[in-house]
Amino acid sequence: GIQVEQSPPDLILQEGANSTLRCNFSDSVNNLQWFHQNPWGQLINLFYIPSGTKQNGRLSATTVATERYSLLYISSSQTTDSGVYFCAGTMNTGFQKLVFGTGTRLLVSP
């Protein structure tokens, strides 16, 4: 099945710094999503981005489907950005199964 690799696995930032999280897929994917799992365990939808670029405040995401990767940019990070960031996508031949990466754990210190 499809493999989803996220990098870096862990990231520590000073408040105000910028960062880029990467998600690589072993095969073509559809319905790519980025999530933030907050310290309370809730999964927050950040972006639905099967291709192209989207921005939402300090966050933006870019997916290059032909090269099988996606990037999440966090600018001017805040302590509330701490948590785990997951990317996930569905396979071309199995659109129901959302396959998750193992996540990037982000800690933003004041």
Place this chain on the structure above:
Amino acid sequence: NAGVTQTPKFQVLKTGQSMTLQCAQDMNHNSMYWYRQDPGMGLRLIYYSASEGTTDKGEVPNGYNVSRLNKREFSLRLESAAPSQTSVYFCASRGWTGRGQPQHFGDGTRLSIL
């Protein structure tokens, strides 16, 4: 508009007990899903229901059963709980069975089996 609602939020069971996790969505979505998340990992699909009246196995279905009660509700049952089923369970829904829609998640049920 509550989105996807899961009950209960927390539960502790003894090995061998049975339990049903409830999920309801108010977005008129066709597809619904159950995932589990183990420590330090991403989510893995247990079962899904592409539409009312259908259910299919996902990646890790052993030890679970599901029921799509109606379009709104999709329940997950553990018939004889085992410690290996200690996990956080997430329910999700999606708008239509074709491509091009995101999945929306509930807040999770934290289940511990002693």
